[in-house]
Amino acid sequence: MTKSEKIKALQGFSVGEVAERSGVAISTLHFYEAEGLIESWRNGGNHRRYSRDVLRRIAVIRVAQRAGVPLKEIAEALKTLPQKRTPNAKDWARLSAGWRGELDARIETLTRLRDELSGCIGCGCLSLKACPLRNPGDALAAGGSGPLLFSSPSEI
Amino acid sequence: MTKSEKIKALQGFSVGEVAERSGVAISTLHFYEAEGLIESWRNGGNHRRYSRDVLRRIAVIRVAQRAGVPLKEIAEALKTLPQKRTPNAKDWARLSAGWRGELDARIETLTRLRDELSGCIGCGCLSLKACPLRNPGDALAAGGSGPLLFSSPSEI
DNA sequence: GTAAAAGCTCAACCTTGGTTGAGGTCAACG
């Protein structure tokens, strides 16, 4: 860390600096703070100051969003990070591992849908009684009590 | 088709019947009609009447939604269906084939993200300079002019 | 020392995909 970087670390980043370095709009940073996703303190003139850690936090938030995790869930996960010390690699890895499961599930759901869709392109999608798309696998597997798209195959 | 089914076909389904047979709320059917996704005519008392075709249309809409296609795009695609005759299996298959491409792309994006995330769980996600999650592959591949998450790897 | 740039708060607005409710009409059953 250079001397000027040490000063930076003590004074903190301004909201504009964080926006530029993270690629996130200032309004989004305000929004994230209001939603409890990030934190800041204020300087004498009521301007926000951020610690260096906020950059990694924002990176994690954006990755989780890409994985399809809603902000509220991300906020919950971030609250499980240690408050006393700066989170380390292991802490971040724990969050990632949790989200990987959700991501796996989403990929599997979409992959199943794609396979069914592929089959139906060949068979005249949605026109045959046996079409799996008409009766989503999940609802069927759950015992048929789910909200079936069509109550009887003869409907179409 | 039984005799009563023939009468049904002439008179059309009521909105309540379509809701029950399709598993979609009445308010949603009104909404879909307002958005140009489905059509109806009116009986003497200004009540909506639907042709049997609407059921397949709704099935297709819901499948496309599951694939992540926004309603506006679905509406566009549905407008390419023949207006003169009842769409046949080939017509529906064409739409499905188009959406399959989008679905493929979404699956690939998520799969790449998962693989990167997996790597980072092992490596101490987001803490190392080489972490691919910090600099999404797409932006990099596009020539680096995209909105990079962090301008310099040394930021974190 | 002054002007521009950056920051502040708070409320309003945006899109997507619908749901809810008020106030009124239509239809079907007994």
Place this chain on the structure above:
DNA sequence: CGTTGACCTCAACCAAGGTTGAGCTTTTAC
């Protein structure tokens, strides 16, 4: 013929994830 239940329209509301703008203060640069 009356009373339910189904239907109508239109406007308001919801959640998520932000963006925009007005009006005011602070900081920075010349």
